[in-house]
Amino acid sequence: MSAPCCNAHSTVPVEARDVRVSFDGQPVLRGVTFTVPHGQLVALIGPNGSGKTTLLRCLLGLQKVSAGEIKLFGQSDLQKVMHRVGYVPQRLALDRSFVLSVREFLALRLRKTNNWFWQSHKRTDELIRATLAEIGVEPLFDRPLAQLSGGQLQRVLIAFSLLTKPELLLLDEPTAGVDTPGEETFYELIAHIQKQYHLTVILVSHDLSMVYRHASHVFALNGVICCEGTPEQVLNADSLKQAYGIHVSPYEHHHHVH
Numbered sequence: 614m615s616a617p618c619c620n621a622h623s624t625v626p627v628e629a630r631d632v633r634v635s636f637d638g639q640p641v642l643r644g645v646t647f648t649v650p651h652g653q654l655v656a657l658i659g660p661n662g663s664g665k666t667t668l669l670r671c672l673l674g675l676q677k678v679s680a681g682e683i684k685l686f687g688q689s690d691l692q693k694v695m696h697r698v699g700y701v702p703q704r705l706a707l708d709r710s711f712v713l714s715v716r717e718f719l720a721l722r723l724r725k726t727n728n729w730f731w732q733s734h735k736r737t738d739e740l741i742r743a744t745l746a747e748i749g750v751e752p753l754f755d756r757p758l759a760q761l762s763g764g765q766l767q768r769v770l771i772a773f774s775l776l777t778k779p780e781l782l783l784l785d786e787p788t789a790g791v792d793t794p795g796e797e798t799f800y801e802l803i804a805h806i807q808k809q810y811h812l813t814v815i816l817v818s819h820d821l822s823m824v825y826r827h828a829s830h831v832f833a834l835n836g837v838i839c840c841e842g843t844p845e846q847v848l849n850a851d852s853l854k855q856a857y858g859i860h861v862s863p864y865e866h867h868h869h870v871h
């Protein structure tokens with residue numbers, strides 16, 4: 614109920630207006646407009662090839678838009694605010710001979726242009742250990758990165774993105790089935806760190822049951838934002854048909870199958 618004030622979160626993390634991208638004359642994003650307020654866990658859903666990764670890449674300034682405007686934290690020069698943004702890619706292709714350990718890989722993230730050599734190794738290690746512990750993978754500290762399982766690597770990539778204390782986290786859904794039995798699922802982990810770090814999260818997802826359970830808001834993308842709202846509002850047969858163009862069983866129905 615407090616009045617707007619000048620705290621760090623007073624600007625809207627993400628605003629996109631009429632964003633357009635084409636590849637070889639083929640429009641992929643055909644006028645995408647949306648806003649993400651602070652503290653949301655937003656799921657971005659849509660069929661294969663609907664432009665979800667392209668949209669994340671636009672938000673990261675990695676993909677040039679042919680029209681429209683993107684502002685992060687009120688800033689349209691995205692490079693100026695990239696230090697406030699973390700990104701976890703869909704996958705990272707690593708050669709088995711890649712030699713860095715988890716610790717060495719994460720230390721790269723903490724490298725500062727001026728004081729890297731003067732930064733205490735002890736402090737770096739403490740921060741790395743604390744971040745790994747936060748996401749439940751501290752024992753991986755000394756393991757070679759190239760030997761990790763898909764789920765372990767995904768968690769290390771999350772740690773990598775969290776080390777610089779981002780305010781906005783963009784995640785492209787990991788390959789299905791990376792969760793280790795007995796551990797919290799990828800989605801539970803994201804929901805946990807979102808609260809812990811007071812983050813705004815945009816998560817590209819194909820797992821509608823997880824979206825239903827954990828997202829606070831959903832955008833269905835198919836070249837444009839077809840529908841948006843709470844999971845209850847978006848994950849129903851009509852909205853999903855609009856987004857996917859085919860009949861997709863809404864999440865609630867899965868419960869009634871048995």
Ligand SMILES: Nc1ncnc2c1ncn2[C@@H]1O[C@H](COP(=O)(O)OP(=O)(O)OP(=O)(O)O)[C@@H](O)[C@H]1O
Binds near residue numbers: 637641663
């Ligand atoms: N750099 C590129 N050059 C040419 N075409 C591209 C490029 N990047 C993406 N595309 C095309 O744009 C469309 C959207 O791709 P994008 O990866 O954004 O979809 P997506 O919704 O993330 O798909 P998925 O759910 O399969 O990961 C696809 O047809 C893809 O082939």
